[in-house]
Amino acid sequence: MKILALSMWLLLIAVTAASSSDEVVAADPICRADSPEWMKFERGRQLFLKEWSRKEGFGAVRYDPHLDHTTNSCSTCHNYPRGTAGSGGNSAGYGGLGRNTPHLFGVGNLEAISEHIRASVMAKYSSNGKFIDKSALTGERIVIEAMPGVLVDFGSLSQRPDGLLDIDPSFVVWFVDKEGRPLPSMDEAGAHRNIGSADVAGFNLFHGFPGWAVSDHQYPSIRMFVLGAWKTIFGLPFADALTKPVSSGEVWAGRSVGGRRQLTIESIEQVGNIIGPNSSDADAIEHFLQNHPSPARRAVTPEILRGEASMYEMGCTSCHTPSWRVPAAADVRFAEWSVELDQFNNLSKVRIGKPAGESRVIEGIFSDLRYHDLGDRFREYTWIDGHLAVRTKFKTPPLWGVSSTAPYGHDGLSQTLDAVIRRHGGEADASARSYAAANEADRDALLRFLESLSLFSINQAIEFKCSSKVSKARIQP
Template sequence: MIGRLVYKSIYAASLVAITSLSTTASFAALLDQTKVDNSSAIYAPGGTISKSLIEQIGMGQGDEFTGASSIYLINRDPFRSIRRGRQLFQRKFSEDEGLGPRVNFDSTGDVTQSRGLGAGLTDSCSTCHGSPKGSAGFGGNVASFPDGRDAPHLFGLGLVEQLADEITMELRATRQQAIDRAAQRNQRVTLRLRAKGVDYGRITAEPDGTVDTSKVDGINSDLRVRPFFAEGRTASMREFVIGAFKDEMGMEAWDPILCEVTDPDNPRAMTSPSGFHYDPARDSFERPPVCADWEDGDNDAVTAEIDPALVDYMEFYLLNYFKPATGPGNPFAREGSRLMRSIGCTDCHTQQMRVSRDRRVADVETKHDAEQGIFNALFAEANALFSTIEDGDTYPKLVPNGDEFIVNNFFSDLKRHDLGPAFHERDYDGTIRTEFMTEPLWGVGSTAPYGHDGRSINLDQVIRRHGGEAEDSKRRYVRLRFEDQLKIREFLNTLVLFPPDDTASNLNPGNPGSNDPQDPANHGNIALPALYQIHEYGPE
């Protein structure tokens, strides 16, 4: 199956189909149905997580021929896998499942070595990443550093990982080119490091194969772009997921993939079910807190807290998670976009980049639509990015096409910059961090307050806070007429997040014009269950 996923005609032809799909998929999964009395007044179909944690684990990680395993489902029922990851993201974990402790039972230690001491303890990913409702959005502020850290939204996270990984490969190809030329010519060779339209400095190779990286700009000398966390600490979503389970929830994931990659005696390259390639000969990666299902690293008498299958589903969910939306445009906002370019904002906030080989199975484009949009006047169009491969199993594999994809309204160069003293970050040991990754601006219209620390209360203030490398652009903004400043902010306010379970789409368009848009049958949603291939596994 290749091409657009267009289901409007199905729903137009059958009100029953609309009601059925929206009933199963349109509520935020805030409760675990397996632990809540179904006769309770707060119970609503689709408003709970249908499967227990054991059922979500199923047959474990398995392989592409082991039914009910994570690798099997990711290959053969990818949209169910995405939804399962979403339900895990919304799940509230309990102590008997391994929740806690916060670093240790005394909650003591050096916060500069164990950031979890400042993060506190939460029972769900959605506690910090839950706005708008039911999304992998933005949220809490934690005391990992004296001035706090804001939890960023996770919309489009898979595209961020892919862009960073491809930039890394392009930069390293340039490094190898410099080494080869220096050897061939028997002289020093300097090449500019440029990838996806962004300049990352220069690299110099000597005839003997040594390399000078002192002029590399905005990334580490190993040329690995690490896009996650404000300081650019982590390379992959899988590391991010495992670290968050440990630091924020006190739950330990034993992951055979990263444990193999980081084995101190015999590390070997591995590729995750979502397609990220880990090569310990080229990069160092974060080792999971435990590496066997019998280990109890936090001494809470609970082992096998986060099964590898759960990590697989979470990684796949984030790989395919929806991009931010584009709100209503108008001449005022369009002029604001032009003004951003003219004053130099897009020198760092690069508006678009191209993914050369997209690992996602679908893309969802969400835009302002006054006619079809119901909640927030937004409507989502889902498009397939996969092909069907018959391999003898009852259910064919649905594999990513791997085509190129233009990431629009991204607004980041995936580099670190020094934005001046107002953005510098104090640490508890008295040190100062001066450089931070350029935060993508997509979604910025929904995510106040601003800055990595959440200390700027509105867009105007966070722009005025810029200094250092952005001082010239900030000054040009300040010198603009007030109405031109408003135009820039008007444009930024069109870059928004949205609640997927309450946003009408071509998978469930709802009933525009209904007198009761609160009814899930009327407001529509991005109904992933409409795309399940293996229906006998039931609701998620």
């Protein structure tokens, strides 16, 4: 039980009664806090909370002059509730613009959805399994089914006037030659390559799930997100054998212990006598975040149910997609959490079981994981390389846990849920108008529903109910 003393996280293990049909024997790793799975989970949590010192490599490397040495711990930004991969404050960005820190509760489920989205696109449009040939550019819409009858449009397989693809910017795209090898963005003549370039046979892509804005920490996996922070924010030297490029121009690396395909990433492995984190550290944080619990809901009341119905009636769910179904292959977790909260957002019941090993529905996420233009009140104007840049599109934030993440908006400029809803325009203008025109009781019900979507502290004594099946994500009173 040493791991519990280290973390101050008291895991009181209790096995369900033998009369239960979904009984898991006490010897099962999920029922033992000292099992390798839980020990690795806790090690990853400690690395997430760790403050890297100068002697350990913090600030030893300058990768990005704009971001280097911003902080020395993941928990500096992701710190609420304390001890979790939660939300955080508003940090300054370029030109003094704020950037609100999103929480990472349920990020393993986001990763699973993102992997499913890419796999669906490749299965439908890649004839060789390696890349998508440019002959597939027929103008067809890239539509992914989140749930039966719930479709999400990620743009079209067509060429824009600038020669790039008219695909949602949640996808990171690169051109490839006929062997599937990545091509530099510039050709030998110094011109930008586009889909019509003679040496371009097609393109490859991944769906990036972290980040608020285009190119803002867009990665296909949790591990890459962590390595990116170590590199650009912590300025750490690190050695990850899995993602180290073997040859120049290589994009894809292998799959991690956590089951996700990774990108290659250049890094400095050692500075003098300083050796930073390694592959084992990356494995542990990846494991912790993949198995981190998702947000929970407080006890459901008639008013909360009325507010949830209003989400549909006002058109909010056209972007805030409530749930996603993912295949069994996308589920790499070793544990599944079901959490009930009391009226004060304290844990009233926790049940942890083994994933069922079949396709499942990730309920209550409320995001289509794509980008939208929400109008003038969300736009950002800044200078990049001496040019005025306007950022017009932002990714739909998942609403689970939203009551714990004020202020709101990617920039944190909206202090209340009511304010951020009224701020919506552009593609969400009709929904915002519907909300504003609704009677006060309906608006209040919608706000009560959003306030029921909460993060929670895990730094308290909790009872693990060992079960092979867990209750659905909807929390009942």
